[in-house]
């Protein structure tokens with residue numbers, strides 16, 4: 001690592017010693033881009049320090065009342081990470097694990113995810129340490145309204161455009177958008193994305209992250225002279241991301257054989273490939289139960305309580321749930337099972353050591369979330385385009401555009417890896433290509 005990079009990292013570690021997720025993602029990124037930090041102006045203009053810290057960040061109280069009249073007080077956050085190539089853009093996560101460190105890590109990743117979509121969007125993230133599990137619709141609505149009353153001043157279609165993430169789906173976006181509209185008095189549709197189809201949402205948005213990951217994977221397979229047909233895939237989670245992966249993989253002849261939740265995982269050897277199964281998974285998620293076992297009961301397959309799906313015998317692994325769900329032991333298991341492709345849909349799903357193990361193994365090809373996981377935000381950006389055109393594209397049109405975007409992210413990643421002599425390292429390639437683009441925009445716009 002060169003001296004300048006070491007200094008940037010030291011400073012960050014000194015400033016934020018208690019923010020493990022944030023430091024983890026920055027460390028990994030600095031490692032990846034090191035070969036491309038090759039111009040004196042990066043240091044002269046201190047580009048790296050300006051890239052690893054958010055331009056602005058704030059937190060706010062979110063007081064709300066439950067159905068029994070008891071008052072709860074949660075913490076809301078928004079981190080406006082980078083506006084180098086467009087308005088801040090990124091999701092909101094409602095989950096008890098949300099902290100300043102988590103939103104900073106998400107905002108950082110989002111900036112690099114967004115950069116190569118080809119659409120002019122900067123990076124952001126936010127959320128609250130609120131647990132939506134078991135809450136009624138009315139409680140969710142009150143929470144979203146309170147959240148938005150504190151956030152609305154700082155967002156807008158040319159400023160910062162929030163969307164969903166874990167715990168924030170189309171229902172929550174609806175309540176957030178309704179509150180934004182009421183308080184500002186403007187039907188400014190592209191102030192939020194992930195909206196419902198009747199009021200400015202884009203077709204495919206809910207499934208886009210999963211679809212995009214499979215399109216990216218398809219390019220990797222093509223590079224190896226293979227196809228998805230007949231391949232078995234292990235995934236984690238059973239939310240939007242997982243659903244989209246199941247659907248698109250099935251369409252291309254592949255077979256997702258696992259789903260997981262906090263209670264364990266199910267193994268379905270026939271694959272989640274029928275409409276009945278897709279519908280069941282969607283209903284299971286929206287039931288708010290957060291358990292995947294009912295899938296096993298319904299379709300007569302095995303449920304493994306308390307276990308992770310990485311022990312299943314498959315060809316491809318796609319983590320779709322949350323950060324750090326793959327440990328070194330899991331990575332060892334994945335390699336021992338002869339898995340050939342590891343493609344991240346969720347943000348930073350592997351620990352630093354687990355990712356190192358997978359990335360450096362010649363037996364498996366790897367792609368990171370900043371590339372393969374960017375389909376969701378890509379369609380969010382397409383939603384903004386449709387809103388400003390006052391128009392709505394067909395499913396086929398959006399799907400085709402998404403496929404094109406994923407393909408160009410793949411091409412940019414492969415080309416950058418090649419250019420820096422890194423072979424087929426798509427993770428480093430993607431980080432480098434995004435770094436080049438963002439730093440160029442920053443330098444062009446001055447200090």
Ligand code: GLU
Nearest residue numbers: 090091163165376377380
């Ligand atoms: N958290 C989501 C993601 O990257 C949503 C971002 C957005 O649509 O703005 O995937």
